[in-house]
Amino acid sequence: MASERTVLTVPGPHGDRQVGLSSPNREVWPEVGITKRELAEYVLAVAGPFLAASGDRPVSLERFPDGVDGDSFFSKNPPRGAPSFVDTVDVTYNSGRRHPQLVLTEPAAAVWAVQMNTVVFHPWASRAEDTDRPVELRIDLDPQPGTGFAEAAAVAPIMREVLAEAGLTSWLKTSGNRGIHLFCPISPTHEFLDVRHAVIAAARELERRAPERVTTAWWKEERGARIFVDFNQANRDRTMAGAYSPRATADATVSTPIRWEELPDLDPHAFTVRTVPARLAEVGDPWAGFGDEPGRIDTLLDWWARDVSAGLSELPFPPDFPKMPGEPPRVQPSRARGGVRRTR
Numbered sequence: 001m002a003s004e005r006t007v008l009t010v011p012g013p014h015g016d017r018q019v020g021l022s023s024p025n026r027e028v029w030p031e032v033g034i035t036k037r038e039l040a041e042y043v044l045a046v047a048g049p050f051l052a053a054s055g056d057r058p059v060s061l062e063r064f065p066d067g068v069d070g071d072s073f074f075s076k077n078p079p080r081g082a083p084s085f086v087d088t089v090d091v092t093y094n095s096g097r098r099h100p101q102l103v104l105t106e107p108a109a110a111v112w113a114v115q116m117n118t119v120v121f122h123p124w125a126s127r128a129e130d131t132d133r134p135v136e137l138r139i140d141l142d143p144q145p146g147t148g149f150a151e152a153a154a155v156a157p158i159m160r161e162v163l164a165e166a167g168l169t170s171w172l173k174t175s176g177n178r179g180i181h182l183f184c185p186i187s188p189t190h191e192f193l194d195v196r197h198a199v200i201a202a203a204r205e206l207e208r209r210a211p212e213r214v215t216t217a218w219w220k221e222e223r224g225a226r227i228f229v230d231f232n233q234a235n236r237d238r239t240m241a242g243a244y245s246p247r248a249t250a251d252a253t254v255s256t257p258i259r260w261e262e263l264p265d266l267d268p269h270a271f272t273v274r275t276v277p278a279r280l281a282e283v284g285d286p287w288a289g290f291g292d293e294p295g296r297i298d299t300l301l302d303w304w305a306r307d308v309s310a311g312l313s314e315l316p317f318p319p320d321f322p323k324m325p326g327e328p329p330r331v332q333p334s335r336a337r338g339g340v341r342r343t344r
Contacts, residue, residue, distance in 0.1 A: 008040060010108040017085060017108040021115050028067050028119065029252040034273055039246065040114045045277035046244045047107040049257070049285040053243035054123040058091050058101040058131055060239055061113050062120035068248040075116070076101050085109055089128040093237045094321050103128050119248050122239035125195070126188065132236075133188035134195045137168065137297060139202065140233045140240055141180040144215075146225030152180040153263050155206065155213050155227050160260070162205045166299040171290050174268040176247030176255035181240060185294040190301075192236040198300035200315055203229035204307060218316045219333055232318055243287060246273050257287040 006024045010017050024037035043050065061075040077100055078088050086109045088100040104110055104121075113121070125134035139159055141152040159182055160170045168184040175181055186195070200216070206229060207214045215226040233240055241247060241255040249269075256271035256279075271279065314326035329336065 006037065008044075008111060010044065010111050012085075012106040012108050014085070014106065017106075019108050019111045019115065021111070026067070028064065028117075029250070029273070030067055030069055031250045032252055032272075032274075034252050036114065036117075039119070039273060040111050042246070042273045042277060043110045043114055044107060046280060047110060049280065049287060050110065050121075050242070050244040051104065051107070052285075053257075053287060053290070054121050054245065055104045055106075056129075057103065057127045058089060058124040059104055059242075060122040061102065061116065061118040062122060062248070063117045064119045064248060065117045068119060068250070068252075072119075072248065074122075075118075078102055079116070083108075083112060086112055087128070089131060091124075091131045091237075094235065096322075119246050121242045121245040123242040124237075124239060125192075125234070130188055132191050134190075134192060134234075135186060135188050135291065135294065137163075137184040137186050137195055137198060137202075137300075138233060138240065139163075139170075139182040139184075139199065140175075140230040141182070142228045142230045143178045144220075144223045144226055144228050147227060149174075149178050149180070149266075149268055151213065152178070152227050153266065155210055156180050156182065156263060157260070158209055159202065159206050159229075162202050162209070166202065166295075166297075166303070168295040168297075168300075169293070171257065171287055172260055172263065173243050173255055173257045173287075174253075174266075174271060176241055176245070176253045176268070176271075177249060178268075181255070183243075183290070185291040187294045187296055190297060192234065194301060195297060196231060196234040197304040198297040199229075199234040200231045201300045201303035201307060203231050204312065205303065216315065221332065221334055231315060235318065235321070238318070244276065257285065259286045262286075 005022045008019050010019050026036050064072045087103040087105050089103050091101045092098050125136040143152050163170050170182040173181050203216045215223045217223045243257050245255050247253045252273040254271045254276045
């Protein structure tokens, strides 16, 4: 028996394209009954602001062949048979290896990604024309056990003040789960390591102002019930869910741009694949104009240099990265103190 299939007509900059969608009635989010076709229709409904935030840049696709309750994997490279309207760009990964990575440039490419069972879209912070220099400084406020969205929302305005003092304008979005993301448009004048150092400088300043509520500790055993500023999300080939990307949560939440005045008492679970299109039609895109006036990270890099001179060292990199200059040992503090023994 032939598999169920439908074809969607997708308008775009080069006219209408026909994009096939197999198993359109398969439930991607079983708990709320959202199907693959509904996901494709969602992507079409938000295509303008979605592509403004996540298009024209390398993107990793988080794919769920059996729905969000099943296993997932990441696609970075173009799969065999990808249509001609799905672009690619050669990028350098942290290992030094170069490889083509997917780039979405029009709505049909986003719908094709849904056909490939994509749920979460993870765009790089750099654009396709210059993949080595980010156009965004990204701050990931990550709640730790004992904290949640409310605690992240309480420290986000303090981080906004820190970034404003450094000459940067912060744009806000929910992570689609418990966290909060602050994105600052920046001129593409520095490579990823510099931007990571700028993020660390901002994170350390936030930690100084709210030490009981914020931490930059890389090791989980040292974080406590505080908001962790995940500075390693600023590394090359490290991404977070893009604006208007769905998330693999039971209720199909969306990483949703918001205005600062919306933050108090906000419920991030109110923003879902089913509710965000209506919100967008009613209030518009809070990120309209993002990138029109990019800032610079010079002040944050001055703060980084100041902190290094004062004795603050480089912070740990993820375990799959090569050993970096000035990096402390990659060993869990309790192991370094002999507090944990290896078992065979």
